[in-house]
Amino acid sequence: MITRIKQRAQRFISDAFSRVQQVQNTQVEQAMIANQYLLMKKLLTPEEMPAFKDVGFRVHSEFEEDGILLYIFSIIGTTNKRVVEICAGDGTQCMAANLIINHGWEGLLFDGDKGSVDRGVNFYASHQSTFLQPPIFIHAWLTRDNINTLISESGFIGEIDLLSLDIDGNDYHIMEVINVIKPRVIVCETHNVIPSDLALTIPYNESFYYRDGNQHEEFRSVSLLAMKNLLAGKGYRLIGGHKYGFNAFFMLNDIGAEYFPEVSVEEVHNNSFTRFRRATAWKEVKDLGWLRV
Numbered sequence: 001m002i003t004r005i006k007q008r009a010q011r012f013i014s015d016a017f018s019r020v021q022q023v024q025n026t027q028v029e030q031a032m033i034a035n036q037y038l039l040m041k042k043l044l045t046p047e048e049m050p051a052f053k054d055v056g057f058r059v060h061s062e063f064e065e066d067g068i069l070l071y072i073f074s075i076i077g078t079t080n081k082r083v084v085e086i087c088a089g090d091g092t093q094c095m096a097a098n099l100i101i102n103h104g105w106e107g108l109l110f111d112g113d114k115g116s117v118d119r120g121v122n123f124y125a126s127h128q129s130t131f132l133q134p135p136i137f138i139h140a141w142l143t144r145d146n147i148n149t150l151i152s153e154s155g156f157i158g159e160i161d162l163l164s165l166d167i168d169g170n171d172y173h174i175m176e177v178i179n180v181i182k183p184r185v186i187v188c189e190t191h192n193v194i195p196s197d198l199a200l201t202i203p204y205n206e207s208f209y210y211r212d213g214n215q216h217e218e219f220r221s222v223s224l225l226a227m228k229n230l231l232a233g234k235g236y237r238l239i240g241g242h243k244y245g246f247n248a249f250f251m252l253n254d255i256g257a258e259y260f261p262e263v264s265v266e267e268v269h270n271n272s273f274t275r276f277r278r279a280t281a282w283k284e285v286k287d288l289g290w291l292r293v
Contacts (some may be wrong), residue, residue, distance in 0.1 A: 026059055026102055027102045027103075027129075030059075030070060030098075030102055030103070033070060033074075034070060034074040037050075037070075037071060037074035037075060038074060041074075041075060041259075046258045046259045049075075049259060050071065052068055052071075052240040052241070052242070052249075053243065055067050055068055055070070055071040056068050056242065056243065059097075059098045059102070060092060060093055060094065060097030060098040060101065061093065061094065061095055061097070061098065062093055062094075063242050063243070063244065063247065064242055064243065065095055065187065065242055065247060066098040068240075068242065068249065069095065069098070069099065069162070069185075069187070070098075072185060072249070072251075072256075072260070073161065073185075075256060075259050075260075076184070076185075076251075076255055076256040076259070076260075078161050079159055079160075079161055079184065080106075080159065080160065080161060081099070081103070081104060081105040081106060081161060082105065082106045082107075082108075082156060082160040082161055082162075083095075083096045083099055083100070083105050083106070083107050083108070083160065083161060083162040083163070083164065084107075084108045084109075084110075084151060084156055084160060084162070084163050084164070084181060084183070085107065085108070085109045085110065085163075085164040085165075086110050086142060086147075086163075086164065086165045086166070086167060086174065087110065087111055087112070087142075087165070087166050087167050087168070088109040088110060088111050088120065088137075088164075089111055089113075089116050089120070090111070090116040090117070090119040090120040090123065091107075091109050091111075091116075091119075091120030091123060091124065091135070091137060092119075092120065092123055094109070094164065095162070095164035095166075095187055096109060096135070096162070096164060099162070100124075100130060100135050101127065101129045101130060102129070104129075105161075106133070106135065107135030107136065108135065108136045108138070108151065108154050108156045109135050109136065109137045109138070110137075110138050110139075110140055110142060110150070111137075111138075111139065112139070112140065112141045112142070113139075114139045117137050117138070117139040118139075120137050121134070121137050124137070136154050136155075138150060138154065141207075142167070142170075142174060143170075143174075143206050144170075144173055144174065144176075144177045144204065144206075147174055147177060147178060148177065148178065148179060148180045151178070151180050151181060152180045156180075156181055157180055157181065158180075158181065158182060159181075159182045159183075159184065160181050160182070160183050160184070161183065161184050161185065162183055162184070162185050162186070162187070163178075163181065163183035163185075163186045163187075164186075164187050164188070165186070165187075165188040165189070166188065166189040166247075167189075167221070168189070168210050168220050168221055169202065169205075169208040169209065169210055169220055169221065170202070170204055170205070170206075170208055171188060171189070171190070171201070171221050171222045171227070172201035172202075172221075172222040172226055172227065172230060172293065173201070173204040175188065175227065175230060175231070176230060182252075183252075184251065184252050184255055185249065185250065185251050185252075186231065186236060186249070186250040186251075187247060187248070187249050187250075188227060188247070188248060188250075189221065189246055189247050189248075190221060190222055190223060190224040190226075190227050190246055190247075190248055191218075191220060191221035191222060191223060191246065192224065192244075192245045192246040192269060192273075192274045192277055192278065193218055193277045193278050193281040193282045193285070194223035194224075194225075194278075194282065194290075195223075195278065195282065196224070196225060196265045196266050196269045197225065197265075198223055198225060198226075198290075198292075199223060199225045199226040199229055199292060199293050200222070200223045200226055200290040200291065200292060200293070201221070201222040201223070201226050201290070201291050201293055202219060202220060202221065202222070202289075202290065202291065203289060203291045208220075215288075216284060216285050216288065218281050218282075218284060218285045219285045219288045219289075219290075224238075224241075224246075224248055224265045224268060224269065225265050226293050227248065228248075228250075228265060229293070230293070231250050235252055235253050235254075236250040236251060236252055236253065237250065237251060237253055237257075237261075237262040238250055238262060238263055238264075238265070238268065239251050239260040239261070239262065239263060240260070240263055240267075240268065241268035241269075243271060243273075244271060244273040244274065245268055245269045245270075245271045245273060245274035246274070248268055
């Protein structure tokens with residue numbers, strides 16, 4: 001009986017995923033998917049619940065993170081539906097967008113490019129789902145010295161549901177100093193060309209931009225092991241990654257451990273894209289000035 005229920009729910013979710021990809025307004029479809037997850041949570045054991053590879057889909061995220069985040073918060077619930085995203089681009093293709101547009105979350109978005117921020121402000125101000133309460137969108141070049149001030153001055157203090165960080169540069173150093181918010185879930189981009197057993201980051205450089213021509217483009221960001229170790233010290237565990245192995249998800253240790261147990265760096269990196277990138281790119285930058293942490 002339980003097996004039939006699980007199979008029926010999985011078929012329903014698969015069909016709903018297809019509809020989400022095809023229609024412009026996905027609020028109803030996503031609500032139906034979330035309700036199916038809640039039903040499965042009541043009927044199935046944690047071991048029988050879907051894996052990350054089974055729940056991903058893209059609406060506004062670059063890859064399948066929208067589906068993964070919907071699954072995570074369907075299972076663990078939300079507290080205040082607040083999200084901070086660091087380096088959100090123009091806010092139309094980022095981790096926070098689907099949550100803000102289709103699920104009514106409050107957002108605080110940062111980006112260092114003024115043109116991107118201006119486009120994002122116009123997008124949310126004119127969108128039917130957000131024009132009454134658009135996210136706060138701030139143009140700023142983020143540093144270790146200003147990140148906490150900028151977050152707290154925007155009214156985001158204490159517990160929030162999600163932090164997303166994707167700087168392609170000083171990711172480790174910015175994450176290290178953030179202390180004015182306590183996200184329940186963190187999603188961050190790491191550099192999967194770096195082998196799984198190395199805890200490396202670029203040295204801190206306040207003006208670093210990996211595409212400015214001053215260094216190899218692959219000399220950037222942070223390894224997953226380094227980020228895992230850093231966040232373990234802040235009370236988080238690694239719970240998975242997207243199918244390409246560089247966007248990783250972390251959760252507070254006292255939340256959802258039954259459904260989202262800790263996984264290894266090697267498990268997140270066990271995919272063909274990561275193996276290809278490591279084989280082709282790591283040799284070009286392995287002897288550059290990485291900082292062991």
